[in-house]
Amino acid sequence: MPLAYALVAVVGLVLALTWGALQIQVTLAGFLNGESLWSKAQKQAVIDLDTYASHGRPDDLASFRRNYAVVMADREARDAIASGRFSHAAVEDAFARGGVIPEAIPGMVFIFEYFDGMPFVREAVTEWRSVDGSIAELRQIADRLEGTYARDTPSREQVDAERARIGALSAYIEPRAKAFSLYIANGASWLGRVLFVMVLGVAALASLLWLRMATRILAGIRGTEERYRLLFDSAADAIFMVDNASGRILDANRRAATWIGCSRHELAGIQLSSLFAEGSAHTGVGTLRGADGSLRPVETQSSLVAWGSRQVSQAIVRDISDRVVMERERKIAAEALASIAEGVIIADADRRVTTTNDAHAKLTGIAPHELRRTRLDATRTLPDGRPLPASLWEAVAAGNNWQGEVESRRADGTTYPELMSISAIRDADGRPQHYVAVVTDITARKADRQRLQHLATHDPLTGLATRAEFERLCAEAITRAAHTRGAAAVLFVDLDAFKVINDSYSHAIGDALLIRVAERIRGQLSPNDVAGRIGGDEFTVLLGELRSREEALLVAEALLAALARPFSLDDYELYVSASIGIAGYPLDGNDPVTLIANADAAMYVAKTEERNALRFYTPKMHADARRRLKLASELRQALTRNEFQLLYQPSVEMRTGRIVAVEALVRWRHPERGSVPPDEFIPIAESLGLIRQIDQWVMETACAQMVLWDQMRLPPLRMAVNVSAGTFAHPDFLPGISQALVQAGVPANRLLVELTESAILRLGEDTERAMQSLHKLGVGVAIDDFGTGYSSLAYLKLPAVAYLKIDRSFIAGLPSNGNDVAITEAMLAIARSLELHTIAEGIETEAQHEFLLRAGCQEAQGYLYSRPLPPDEIERLLAPRASQSGKRLSLVPPRRA
Incomplete structure (x- = not known):
């Protein structure tokens, strides 16, 4: 306690001296701050007065x-x-x-009052x-100057004289102001050194006095400590x-330091609990950790003692x-049995249950005591319901393991599939003493296997059989039909x-429609x-x-009728139809692939000839299919062989x-087949x-x-060119038109692009952008076959649309068919209201x-006026009276048939 009191006194003295030094430093800071403000103020005053002398502005004054x-x-x-x-x-x-600054003012008053003769302060x-x-x-x-400016504007000589005097005063004040600042700064530095020496000296003296006192006190307690240490270190326990x-x-004996693996002074100050890997550090069983990471099981007993005034x-x-090793060995068997995730059953030599683990109880819902003394096979049978055979137990008794x-x-009486493994524990004579059965619930495993088998054989979207599964089932059906004739x-x-x-809608709608x-x-x-589903929209x-x-x-026929009914999907009502081909065993083939x-070939004929039909x-x-395949192969070379030609049908x-x-x-002028009509090779070209x-x-x-x-x-004619849906939707379509016009040097307004409604529909949301681009080029658009597809009057308002072609299917019944008359007149009325040019x-x-x-x-257009003609026939048709002398050609109507 004396040492503590003395230490408090030394610390208090140092703090008091430090506080005094801080107060003096604050005063010096006030001096420096005041000097800075005074210097700035006097300099600015000179500047402001000089400016006022020059201009006489009240703000400067x-x-x-x-x-x-x-x-x-x-x-x-x-x-x-x-x-x-x-x-x-x-x-x-x-x-x-x-x-x-306010904190420095009292110190400045004190220095000016009592220490104005202090070095550097006196000079400042x-x-x-x-x-x-x-x-x-x-x-x-x-x-x-204020009086002069108030009466009148002073003369230049007066102003110059005053400014000269101001300059002289500034020249006198400035070096003295700088000297004042220098003295103040030097005084602050000098006083800081003096204060540091004083605080250091007092602190050193106080520390020496405290150390002398500590030496005398510690010498008195050293003898008592040595006696206590002798008894402390001789104990057998830590x-x-x-x-x-x-x-x-606070302290530890030699045994404790040896167990931990470090010196006693290294233990001082450490939390006792940090030395224990587990358990309590005060009372009970725990594990003591050594410095090398080794663990030592220990038992701790604690008691409170008075050490001076400290508890x-x-x-x-x-x-x-040694005791822990023996207890651990006794627990291994029980803990191992309880910790196994699979169900475990232990039965005696008579196959009566003696023990089951918790996992088995969770699997079956049967508590261990309810199964005790019942036979192992009492609640289990083979998958077909037969009891476990005697041969199984004979094989296990012979030394083999059985699994199945x-x-x-x-x-609750329900059953589930289980994978069971049985082995035997033998006595010294090799006879089965216990049977051990390990069981696992395989319900999820079997369900996963069945689900994978279903996914492998069924379409994930529609749930119908895949091609491979359909062919397998078809082969089985053919076999049954062969046996039953x-x-x-x-x-x-x-x-x-x-x-x-x-x-037109979206792939999500398309998938929903397929479902x-x-x-x-x-x-x-x-x-x-x-x-089965064997393709995108192909079913079998x-x-x-x-x-x-x-x-x-x-x-x-029932399928055609069912698929012809409308489909309601979200906000849409969709109409589709189907084409069906039929092939039968044994007339049309003896294997599934054939x-x-x-059947595919028959479907193609139904789709080509009629649609919404069966064949x-x-x-x-x-033979027709092989012909189409050969035609497709030859079509790939037709362009390079220059086998295509253009015919031109007049429009009057x-x-x-x-x-x-x-x-x-x-x-297409085929070298062997002659002229191939467009409706035969155009669909093949689109598919390829x-x-x-x-x-x-x-x-x-x-x-x-x-x-x-x-x-x-020849008189300038408008040229109409048909464009397919695939070309119109392609990104290179518009650049291709522009390139053709530029290369030929033909005005864009003489080119007319004919598009069917299906081509416009295929482009979707980009239709308006494409039409805008055609309109900017100056190329007109004609809607071909209007009214025969997915008609939409919105197409007629697109920018480039200038022509409306009335399809021949409405013209054929004129003028006798009332429906064709009404439809045609309606189309003409629409075209007139939209200012569209009509072509029949x-x-x-x-x-x-x-x-x-x-x-x-x-x-x-039509055969009444002219059939499609080669270019030279068009030339003769336009100028039938053209002479070899080069007379100018004239535009004339064709002869009607």
Whole structure:
């Protein structure tokens, strides 16, 4: 306690000296701060007075007086203190007006009052007083200038004289102000050194006195400590003296240091609890951790003892390694059994249950005590319901392990599949003493296996059989039909125009439609029939146990009717149809691959000839399919071999009968087959992706033909070019048109692009952008076959649309068919209201011509005027009286048939 009190006194003395030094430093900081403000104020006052002398602005005079007031406030405080009779409040107020920080003001008053003769302070005050007269003269000059400017503007000579005097005063004040600043800074530095030496000296003296006192006190207690240490270190157990409040080790004996693996002084100050890996550090069993990471099981007993005035816990730690090893060995068997995730059953030599673990109880819901003394196989059978055979137990008794699937019964009577493994524990004579069975619930595993098998054999979208599974089931149906001398049939179902729906709405709507189609197909089948999906919108149906393939006709017709009904999907009502091909065993094939291929060929014929129809397979269909394949192969080389040609069908003005335009129509001149019609090779070109190259060739050839006719001085005609849906939707479509026009040098307004409604529909949201681009090019657009597809009047408002072509299917019934008359007149009325140019195609009779002329149609095409002709025939048609002398050609109407 004396040492503690002495230490407190030393610390208090040092803190008091430090506080005093801080207060002096604050005063010096106030000196420096005040000096800085005084110097700045007097400099700014000179500047403001000089500026006022030059210009006479009141603002400059006001600024001078503010800065002069700061200078005078510091001077007023200084002179008041020097007089010896002053008011502390007045002086502090003057320093505050001078900008001195408030904390430093009392110290400054103290120094000016009692230590104005201190080194550097004396010199600084002398320099300060030396400029008092000059600063006072600055005010006199200000007052004089103020009076002069108040009466009149002073002369230049007066201003120069005053400014010269101000400059002289500034020159006198400035070096003294700098000397004042230097003395103040040096004084602060000197005083800081003095303070540091004083604090250091006092602290050193106080520390020496405290150390001398400590030496005498510690010598007295050393003898007592040595006696205590002898007893402390001789103990067989580890002993820790622990501060009861903080839990930190105060001392430890040699045994404790040896167990921990460090010296005793390294243990001091450590939390006793940090030495224990587990368990309590005070009472009970725990594990003591060594410095090398080794663990020692120990038992701790603690008691409180008085160590001087401190409450200390004496912890005696005893090594119990041997006892722990024995207890651990007794627990291993029980803990191992309880910790196994699989169910474990232990039975005696009579196969009666003695023990089960918790995992088995969770699996079966049967508590261990309920199974005790029951037979191991009482709640288990083979998967087919038979009891476990005797041969199983004989094999296990012979030394083999048995593993297999069994059916296990739960407490509630339900059963589940279980994987069971049985082995035997033998006595010294090799006889089975216990049976150990390990069981695992394989319900999820079997369900996963079945789900994977289903995914491997069924379409993930529709749930129908995949191609491989369908072919497997078809092979089984063929085998059954062969044994019963019956028949089987395969229906190949393909949706009509599914791609248009998929592209027009979204792929999500398309997928939803396929799911609904699959549901309707399943709804028309019997339980023994099979439906499959082998492509995007291609489905197959297997009908077994038939007497002949013709029995499949009823199912096929039911499927057509079911798929023709509208589908309601979200906010849409969609209409689709299907084309179905039928092939049967044994007439049309003896294996699944052949039947599917032949049904596919029959479906293709149904789609090509009619759609929404069905066809039975005939051998001729395969010949047609082979012909199409060969044609596709030859079509790839047709462009490079220059086998295409253009024919031009005139378009006449109905009122005058003059030819005003021609439509370019592509033909394929096959070297062996002759002329191949477009409806035969165009679909193949679209499926092969060649249609874009063909359309580009047509565009360039047609533009080049216009140039040739212009060079022959034929009247300028409008050239109409058909563009397919694939070309119109391609990114290179617009650049291709622009390139063809530029290369040929043909005005854009003479080119007309004919698009079907399906082509516009395929482009979707980009339609308006494409039409805008065509409009900017100056190329007109004609809607071909209007009214025959997915009609939308919104297309007619697109920017580039200038022509409306009325399809021949509406013209054929004119003027006798009332429906065709109404539709045609409605189209003409729409075109007039939208200011669209109308063109009727397929006119073959004078009656049709007269009706359309009266109805207001502007142009017409058809065999009544002319068939599609080669370029030279068009030239003769336009100038039938052209002579070899080079007379100018004239535009004339064609002769009607």
